[in-house]
Every structure is written in structure tokens, then in C-alpha cells.
Amino acid sequence: MMKKDVHETYAGMVWRRFKRHRAGFACLILLLAIAAAAVLAPVLAPFDPDQINPAFSQAPGGPYLLGTDQMGRDVFSRLLYGTRVSLTVGVLSTLLATSIGVVLGLTAGYFGGWADMVIMRVTDMIMSFPYIMLILVAGVIFRPGMWMIILILGFIDWPGVARLVRGEVLSLREKDFIHSAEIAGMSRRYILFSEILPNCFAPILIFATGVMAISILDEASLSFLGMGIQPPQASLGNMLNGAQSISVLTGMPWLWVAPGVMIILLVVCTNFVGDALRDAMDPNTSW
Amino acid sequence: MQDSHILLSVRDLTKHYPAEGNGFFHRNNEFIHAVDHVSFDLREGETLGLVGESGCGKSTTGRLVVGMEKPDGGSILYEGQELAGMSRKELSSIRTLLQMIFQDSYQSLNPRKRVLDILADPMVFHGIVSRADAPRRVGELLQLVGLPADAADRYPHEFSGGQRQRISIARALSLNPRLIVCDEPVSALDVSIQAQILNLMKDLQDRLGVAYLFIAHGLGAVHYISDRIAVMYLGEIVELGEGQEVFRHPLHPYAQALIGAVPAADPDRRPDDASILKGEAGDAVHVGEGCRFAARCPFAADQCLREHPVLTDFGNGHLAACWRAARGHECEPGI
Numbered sequence: 001m002m003k004k005d006v007h008e009t010y011a012g013m014v015w016r017r018f019k020r021h022r023a024g025f026a027c028l029i030l031l032l033a034i035a036a037a038a039v040l041a042p043v044l045a046p047f048d049p050d051q052i053n054p055a056f057s058q059a060p061g062g063p064y065l066l067g068t069d070q071m072g073r074d075v076f077s078r079l080l081y082g083t084r085v086s087l088t089v090g091v092l093s094t095l096l097a098t099s100i101g102v103v104l105g106l107t108a109g110y111f112g113g114w115a116d117m118v119i120m121r122v123t124d125m126i127m128s129f130p131y132i133m134l135i136l137v138a139g140v141i142f143r144p145g146m147w148m149i150i151l152i153l154g155f156i157d158w159p160g161v162a163r164l165v166r167g168e169v170l171s172l173r174e175k176d177f178i179h180s181a182e183i184a185g186m187s188r189r190y191i192l193f194s195e196i197l198p199n200c201f202a203p204i205l206i207f208a209t210g211v212m213a214i215s216i217l218d219e220a221s222l223s224f225l226g227m228g229i230q231p232p233q234a235s236l237g238n239m240l241n242g243a244q245s246i247s248v249l250t251g252m253p254w255l256w257v258a259p260g261v262m263i264i265l266l267v268v269c270t271n272f273v274g275d276a277l278r279d280a281m282d283p284n285t286s287w
Numbered sequence: 288m289q290d291s292h293i294l295l296s297v298r299d300l301t302k303h304y305p306a307e308g309n310g311f312f313h314r315n316n317e318f319i320h321a322v323d324h325v326s327f328d329l330r331e332g333e334t335l336g337l338v339g340e341s342g343c344g345k346s347t348t349g350r351l352v353v354g355m356e357k358p359d360g361g362s363i364l365y366e367g368q369e370l371a372g373m374s375r376k377e378l379s380s381i382r383t384l385l386q387m388i389f390q391d392s393y394q395s396l397n398p399r400k401r402v403l404d405i406l407a408d409p410m411v412f413h414g415i416v417s418r419a420d421a422p423r424r425v426g427e428l429l430q431l432v433g434l435p436a437d438a439a440d441r442y443p444h445e446f447s448g449g450q451r452q453r454i455s456i457a458r459a460l461s462l463n464p465r466l467i468v469c470d471e472p473v474s475a476l477d478v479s480i481q482a483q484i485l486n487l488m489k490d491l492q493d494r495l496g497v498a499y500l501f502i503a504h505g506l507g508a509v510h511y512i513s514d515r516i517a518v519m520y521l522g523e524i525v526e527l528g529e530g531q532e533v534f535r536h537p538l539h540p541y542a543q544a545l546i547g548a549v550p551a552a553d554p555d556r557r558p559d560d561a562s563i564l565k566g567e568a569g570d571a572v573h574v575g576e577g578c579r580f581a582a583r584c585p586f587a588a589d590q591c592l593r594e595h596p597v598l599t600d601f602g603n604g605h606l607a608a609c610w611r612a613a614r615g616h617e618c619e620p621g622i
Contacts, residue, residue, distance in 0.1 A: 175394050176395035180389070183387050184412075184413075184458075185379030185382040185409075186412055199399055
């Protein structure tokens with residue numbers, strides 16, 4: 001018999017279940033707050049991030065909320081702008097990687113044959129390269145900069161998505177509701193985009209949160225190694241790059257603690273949100 | 288019933304699957320004889336029950352009929368039109384007339400769609416109703432299968448198994464088909480719900496004149512709903528006839544064993560020895576020359592091991608493929 005008197009949409013159910021995952025929900029709020037701060041950076045930042053102030057290497061205090069770096073730039077302002085860059089890179093490269101992966105995964109899984117063969121071999125190839133080497137080589141070939149990093153990460157992160165989507169499609173193809181659509185004579189396009197794709201949405205979204213966390217980390221690593229966002233533009237990675245020496249590490253913790261904590265927050269929160277989504281979207285549990 | 292129009296005519300339908308070990312580096316020429324020279328007719332508005340144990344090819348036969356699989360041989364004539372060699376495009380116009388209901392009602396409905404869309408999309412796609420008119424038609428269909436009109440706004444997981452099977456039936460009916468292949472539609476349901484669904488199907492057949500190819504592994508449901516029954520064993524039809532006739536006077540020892548296995552509400556009744564099947568189901572790869580049932584048959588004679596029996600008419604359209612029956616021994620039902 002009907003389970004509930006008040007029935008809800010799928011999105012409504014996911015949201016209700018998501019809210020029950022306390023850590024995930026808290027992380028979502030925190031992420032939104034950080035994102036809002038990053039978007040509003042021009043309003044919130046007390047100084048221009050590249051402006052050289054008269055106080056060099058000053059500890060937090062006074063007008064400099066998180067102190068200043070060796071060149072006298074305000075760390076708090078740079079943190080806001082750096083977070084903005086990191087989030088932009090994370091979100092856009094994830095969107096790019098996911099779009100490529102979804103299109104190729106759907107093609108490989110549904111049409112099979114040589115299309116599947118070619119796409120999967122390319123996927124294997126990209127996945128078998130040492131990840132950081134590939135990014136570094138690409139960083140050397142192409143002129144570094146934010147848009148370049150977004151493209152590089154986007155074109156390197158899609159194989160995981162493609163494999164995931166292909167696997168989902170292969171298992172969905174054997175489900176009776178797909179057979180039923182085929183028997184009803186529905187077009188391939190309808191089956192692919194109206195029957196199969198909506199059922200891949202949950203795993204794709206969950207996987208994408210992981211890709212985003214990794215993209216943020218990759219941008220930080222790349223910028224830390226000097227191959228990413230180029231100074232003076234601030235990013236969380238190249239702020240850490242300025243704190244490589246022992247004297248800075250021990251003597252001026254305000255230079256690296258803030259960007260370091262921000263990276264950790266972004267990555268941990270993204271992963272927790274993914275975790276909560278996984279629980280909320282799993283059709284096999286009902287509560 | 289005897290004179291009515293033949294809707295579907297299946298002749299020598301054959302489907303072989305490569306046996307395992309047929310890989311890139313290792314080829315062999317062994318095949319699983321999933322469906323082997325199966326022939327039957329299905330008349331308009333009639334129910335043909337297809338029974339047999341797991342792996343006998345009954346489901347594959349159903350999948351071949353609706354075009355989910357391509358046959359390796361034989362013909363499927365629907366209203367005189369050959370379906371076996373048709374392309375996907377050609378089939379799509381006929382497919383609306385040939386629908387299917389599956390065993391697992393949960394898997395057969397898209398979990399992300401509301402019932403309204405599940406039922407409306409195929410009708411709109413084939414131009415049976417306009418998008419604007421679809422909700423009204425969906426309401427009619429839901430009423431037809433005994434569901435409330437507000438079921439249209441719900442998702443499949445909000446229904447019980449029996450209700451989901453009603454939605455499946457409504458979807459199959461939505462395209463106004465002449466024939467519905469039912470692949471074990473009630474096997475996954477509680478016994479009380481089974482009866483409701485079977486009654487609904489019978490009722491719909493009376494009202495709409497739709498024909499069923501009803502596939503099941505047990506004789507209980509099949510006996511209740513079928514006008515005629517075909518018994519399959521290892522890819523072949525071994526007995527075919529009017530439901531009552533097959534049930535009362537089974538000719539093939541395998542059919543006799545199946546009927547003997549139907550539980551009866553009589554504590555004194557014990558199945559006799561002959562009706563209890565011994566041994567494993569045979570090997571569909573090495574089918575040999577003789578009768579495929581010979582290895583398990585309590586009456587197997589020399590001839591059964593050497594020669595393959597052919598489906599022979601024993602009168603009144605009651606066919607069986609058995610040498611013993613051909614010699615004039617009628618099997619008693621296993622009581």
C-alpha cells in the first residue's frame with residue numbers, strides 16, 4: 001500500500017535526507033559561507049590584495065587581520081582573493097571534466113563496439129600516466145595562468161567520470177525499464193537522455209564532489225610548485241609557495257597557517273558534502 | 288476459440304548462445320541450445336501459457352517474440368508480417384502492438400519518473416495522445432487497472448509490488464497492443480496478490496480482447512489463466528494443447544511430472560514415484576540425438592535414447608513429442 005500520505009519529489013527526499021547528515025549539512029553551510037566571502041572579496045577585503053603596505057612581515061593585529069607578508073601585502077585580503085581563485089578553478093575544471101566524462105561515458109556505454117574500445121583505451125592511457133607529472137608537463141607546455149589550469153585539470157580529470165558513467169550505463173541497459181522503453185519503440189535519444197541519464201545523475205554528482213576536492217588540491221600543488229597561478233595574482237597554492245623557508249615556517253606562521261587551513265577546509269567540506277549526498281541519494285536505504 | 292484469427296505464428300524459432308570458453312584466444316563450436324525449433328500459434332484474444340523449469344528457454348522465447356533478441360533461425364509472423372529480420376526502425380511501428388510485462392516490477396519502472404510520465408511518454412511519442420491530453424488518458428488507464436487517479440503523481444517506490452505490477456500492465460496497455468508477452472508477471476508476488484493480478488489480467492482480456500503469451504515456471508498460475516498450454520524442456524516444446532486437456536491427460540512424462548508437482552489441498556494425496564523428477568535438468572550444450580528428456584524419464588526406452596521424437600498431433604490439437612505416447616501409452620496425471 002502507499003507508504004506515505006504526503007508524497008514528495010525525488011529532490012525533496014534527497015534534501016530531507018541530506019539534512020540528516022549533520023556533518024555534511026554543516027560543511028555545506030560552511031562551504032557556502034566561504035564561497036560567499038570569496039565572491040564578495042572586493043567588498044570584504046580591507047586592502048587591495050596586491051597593494052604594498054608600509055608594514056612588512058607584520059604579525060596579525062591592527063588593520064592587518066591576518067598580518068602581512070614579506071612584501072607588505074595584507075594576508076587576509078590575499079586569502080579572500082586566493083580562495084576565489086581556488087574555488088573558480090575547482091568548480092569550472094570539475095564542470096569541464098564532468099561534461100567530457102558524461103558525454104564520452106554515455107557514448108561508450110550505450111553504443112559499445114569500436115566507440116567503446118577507443119574511448120576506454122584513451123581513458124586507460126590518461127589514467128596510467130603519473131598524475132602530477134602530466135599536470136607539470138602540461139603546465140610547462142602551456143603558459144600558466146588560471147584559465148590554463150582550469151583547462152588542464154578539466155582535460156585530465158574526465159577519465160574517472162567516463163568510466164563511472166559507462167559502468168552505470170552498462171548496468172542500466174540490462175534493467176527492464178530500458179527493455180520496456182525499447183519494446184515500446186522509443187528513440188535512442190529518448191532512452192539515452194530521458195531514461196538512462198537521470199539515473200546516472202546521483203553517482204555523477206557524488207563523484208564530481210571528489211573531483212572538485214582533488215582539483216582544488218591540484219591547483220594548490222601546481223601553484224606551490226610555481227607552475228600554476230602566477231604572482232602577483234594570489235592563490236592558496238602560491239601563498240604557501242611564499243612560505244617555503246624554515247625561517248618563515250617557524251617564525252611567521254600567519255603566512256602559511258591561514259591558506260593551509262583554508263585548503264583543508266575546502267577539501268574536507270567538499271568531501272563531507274559528497275559523503276552526505278551519497279547517503280541521501282542511495283535508493284537502497286529508505287528513511 | 289478454435290476458428291479465431293491467428294495473430295502470431297512462430298515457426299522453427301531457434302536461438303543458440305555460444306557456450307562458455309568462447310573467448311578471443313579460445314574458440315569452440317559449442318552452443319547452448321536455448322530455443323530449438325520452437326513452433327506455435329497464438330490466436331487473437333487468447334492466452335497461451337508457456338511453462339517449464341528454469342533454463343528451458345521459455346523466457347528467451349518471449350524475448351525473441353518482442354524483438355529484445357535476434358533469432359538465429361526460424362520465423363515470427365505477426366499478422367503475416369515477418370518480424371525476425373526486421374530492422375530497429377521497421378520494428379518500432381509494430382512494437383506498439385506487441386508489448387511486454389516483466390517479472391520484477393521494481394526494475395521495470397524508471398525510479399526517477401512519476402507514474403504520469405512513465406505512462407504518458409510512450410503514448411505521446413507514438414502520437415496516440417497529445418501531451419496536453421495525456422493526463423486524462425493516464426487517469427483512464429490507472430482506473431482500468433484499479434489504481435486511484437492520484438497515483439499519477441507518485442514515484443514507483445511509493446507503491447507495493449502488486450501495485451507496481453498494475454502500473455506495468457497499464458503501461459503495456461497504453462499503446463493499445465494486440466499481444467502482451469508476460470514474463471513471469473506474478474512469480475515475485477504474494478499468493479493473494481497473484482490472484483488479484485491474474486484476475487485483473489483475465490478481466491482486461493475480456494474487455495479489450497488482448498492476447499497473452501504467459502510465461503511461468505509453475506503450472507498453478509498458467510492453468511488458471513491459459514486457454515492453451517505449451518510445455519518446454521531444454522529449448523523444445525514437448526507438449527502443447529488445450530489447457531484442460533493437457534492438465535487432465537498429459538501425454539509427455541515431463542508434463543505429467545509438472546502437473547504432479549502442483550500442490551493440492553488434500554493431505555492424503557502423495558505424488559507417485561513417476562511424478563517426482565529425478566536428477567538435474569539436462570545439459571543444453573550436449574543435447575545428443577535422442578529425446579532430451581530421456582536421461583530423467585522413468586519410462587525411457589532404447590528408441591528414446593537413439594531417436595529424437597517429433598511433435599505429433601494426438602487429436603484435438605493436443606501435441607506431444609514422446610515415443611511412449613506415440614506407442615499408445617497414455618500417462619496418468621500424477622495423482
